[in-house]
Amino acid sequence: MSIDFSPIGTIHTPFDDLKGMPIQPSGAKDVKGIIEVFQEYEQGLNDLEGFSHIILLYHFNKSRGFDLMVTPFLDTQKRGLFSTRAPRRPNPIGLSIVEILGREKNKIFIKGIDVLNKTPLLDIKPYVPRFDTKEVSASGWLEQTQDDSVSMKSDDRFIEKQS
C-alpha cells in the first residue's frame, strides 16, 4: 500500500553540505533559515505567527535505503533504528521544532534549524505545550548523551554511498 505525498514548500538553510551541520536544532540554536511555502498554500499560514514555535515535518530527500540497526551520532554502539533520529528510515520523514522570528506572505523566518538547504517541506504544525511537552521518566540510550547534541556535528554516514 503506497501513500503519495507532495512537498508544500522548501526549507532554506545555510547548510549545503551534511558535513559540519548540527545534528539537532539544539545544536543550531542561532542558525536562521527561511521556510518558503508554495503560494497556493499561503493562506494556510494565517495565525501561525501567534506561536513562538512550530513543528516541521520534511522529507530527508538525500537519504537512500535504511538499516534496522544503526550507530547514531551520539553513541558508539548499534541501536534499533526507531530508537534513533537517523535520517535513513523506511519512510524518511524528518521532524524539527523551530522558533518563529516572523512572517512575510508565504515566507516564515525561523531560528534553530538543523536541516540541509532546499529540504522539501511536508507539513507545519503549531507546537503546543499541552500536546507536545512531556515529562519523561527515561530517555534510553540518550539519557547521558542528549546534551552533547549541542556541539555534535553531522557527517555523511547517513547518505548511502551511491557509487
Added chain:
Amino acid sequence: MSIDFSPIGTIHTPFDDLKGMPIQPSGAKDVKGIIEVFQEYEQGLNDLEGFSHIILLYHFNKSRGFDLMVTPFLDTQKRGLFSTRAPRRPNPIGLSIVEILGREKNKIFIKGIDVLNKTPLLDIKPYVPRFDTKEVSASGWLEQTQDDSVSMKSDDRFIEKQS
C-alpha cells in the same frame, strides 16, 4: 514531485469511530493501544523500551482533501490550517506523543493514544526532551484553550462527506 511512503505497521486503539474520540493525547491520558509493526521491521524497535515516550507519525487515512482556513475543535473562528492540528491537510500526516508501557516482539504497548483504530503507522521516533521540549513564549489562538483539549471530544467535521 511525488514522494512515496508505505506504512510500517498499524496502530490499534479502542476508537472505531471519530465521534467521541479524544482530540489529543492530552485527552486520552489513560487510553491504551497497541502498535503492531510489520515483522520485517521488528529489529528496528530494539532499544525503544528504554524511552518513556515516543513520537508516532501516522497517516490520517480517513481524511480527504483540505481547506486552507478551518474552524478547529478548540475554537469558534476560522484559523489558518497550518496553525491547527486538523487532520485534513495537503499531506495528512498525524503526530502524537505517547507513553510506552512495554514491548513484546513486534508489538509496543502504549498509553495516551488519540487516533482511530487501524491507523497506518509511518514512523516511530524516540521523544528526547533536549530536542523536543521547548519553552514557548506564545501559543497563538490556543493560548487560552489548549487545556480544554483534556475534555474535548472529536466529531466528524474533518472527514469529507463522500456522498
